[in-house]
Amino acid sequence: MSGWSAGALSIVDAPARQRLFPHADRADWKDLPHLIAALEQGCAYLTTYNVDDYEPGHPEIDVLRPGALVQRVREQLSSL
Structure with missing residues (x-):
């Protein structure tokens, strides 16, 4: 599968092995x-x-537990 998307969900292929090595x-x-x-x-x-x-992770991505993600979304929505 080269990629599939429906609204907020996207399914993509796993990155090629050589793209993993720098990270x-x-x-x-x-x-x-x-x-x-x-x-x-x-x-x-x-x-x-x-x-x-996912430690130390990547500076461009916040790795969160599901509950923490829901809390983050609530905080962002309350400031709209």
Whole structure:
């Protein structure tokens, strides 16, 4: 699948292995494809219960637990 999108959801292919190597120290190797896919798609957030697997992460992406993401969205909506 080369990519699929419906509203706020996009499904994309896993990044090629060679695109992971420059970021190898940003997350556990098994989770790195998720972080790099989010980075390449311009995501501001990546939500997971395993936030420790994404340390130190990437400065362009906030890795949050689902509850923290909901709280962040509520805060942003309340300031509109």
